[in-house]
Amino acid sequence: MTETMRTVRQETLGGIEVLNLTDSPIPAPNSTEILVKTHAAGVNPIDWKIREFGLWLTPPFGVGWDVSGTVVAVSPGENRFKVGDEVFGLPSFPNEAAGYSEYVAAPARHFARKPQSLDHVKAAALPMAGLTAWQALVDGADIQPGQRVLVHAAAGGVGHMAVQIAKARGAYVIGTASAAKHELLRELGADELIDYTSEDFTEAVQDVDVVFDLIGGDYEDRSLRTLRPGGTYIGATNPLALDEIKAKAEALGLRGITVNVAPDHAVLEQLAELAEAGRIRPVVAETFPLQEVRKAHELSESKHTTGKIVLTI
Structure with a gap:
């Protein structure tokens, strides 16, 4: 594993031009955390509202929360996952998670095992x-x-x-x-x-x-x-x-x-069960590679998409 990763960060508040793809150190998981190699990241309206207005976050910060990926490191004593498990979740919300990144470190209990019936793109659209x-x-x-x-x-x-x-x-x-x-x-x-x-x-x-x-x-x-x-x-x-x-x-x-949304592994597990049973399915309107994050935010701000927008990483 290299020591750096691609990640989307912003130094100031504003329009899509403040989103920058840059290199940052890969985070190390703290106690209770796992490190996830991100394969896809969902784009939500709260992402561009935070980008433009900050709300409760002050830049500089990494952008995004919805993720789906593979566990590559587990902190000692954390027993819910092992290296190689495929997971999806809403890590760290409402605190910074930097989900638009090649790697995300966050509490293990903010994740659940990815439904086998969903690929990473659709799983990232769900949390x-x-x-x-x-x-x-x-x-x-x-x-x-x-x-x-x-x-x-x-x-x-x-x-x-x-x-x-x-x-x-x-x-x-x-x-x-x-x-x-x-x-x-x-x-x-x-x-x-x-x-x-x-x-x-x-x-x-x-x-x-x-x-x-x-x-x-x-x-x-x-x-x-x-x-x-x-x-x-x-x-x-x-x-x-x-x-x-x-x-x-x-x-x-x-x-x-x-309603305020919060990470909840127990609910994620129930959503995964419904997905496996074919009773729910995330609809993905469009996908963009990470380097086209500005286009993804521009589309999200149009407020006329059907389902979710997802970044592939």
Whole structure:
């Protein structure tokens, strides 16, 4: 193994021009950590938001979190993995992980074994989107068989996983998406679809048990009107607005929550089981080699991709 690796870093905040492919020392795994040779890295909207605005991170830093790869080193006493295991995960989020790198060192419990049915590209598309959807719908809303679940932006990265997870839990799934994406969403298990470009979802659907809102803005108040008494609204675009969302929902006899994603090996293992059983599948919109990271961010910022964007490394 060489002593250096290719990695994407940024020294300042800004547009895609601040992303630079550079050489850095390969990290050494600390106690409880493993070192993963990265084969693919998912690109998420939070990546370019961090790049542009920093939010909770201050540059310089490495970019990205979603990864899939092969274990090449294990810290002493860490027994979940061995060298040669193929893994996928959401390492270190929300702290810096530098996932757009040839190697990533992070806690072993932020990873799970990669589903054999998925290649590394599709496995790298799964962690953040799958964990966000699971932690919202299962941990947050505890969706049950037969419940009616409305997913906004159903064809997006998180949305298309939410459709499949809700369906796997036995829910009746309704999605909002442009008409061009309806065929794919039906293949993924959606029972009913609303073309947001020509239909008002508040008129098209009522009496839903759970709304998973991945758009925000005026969708928040409008979505509350579609819920049955006691239903749950999940806001994903602004977790810090919990108090406001909760108050609005309670005034209408509803429950309002928000969701933050966190690494969770137990949920990753459940997602892997669903993938192996053919009950969920990540949809990859496009792949880019690591050196074309700027193009990948440019496409992600368009907000019109179906599924996920992945970097190959």
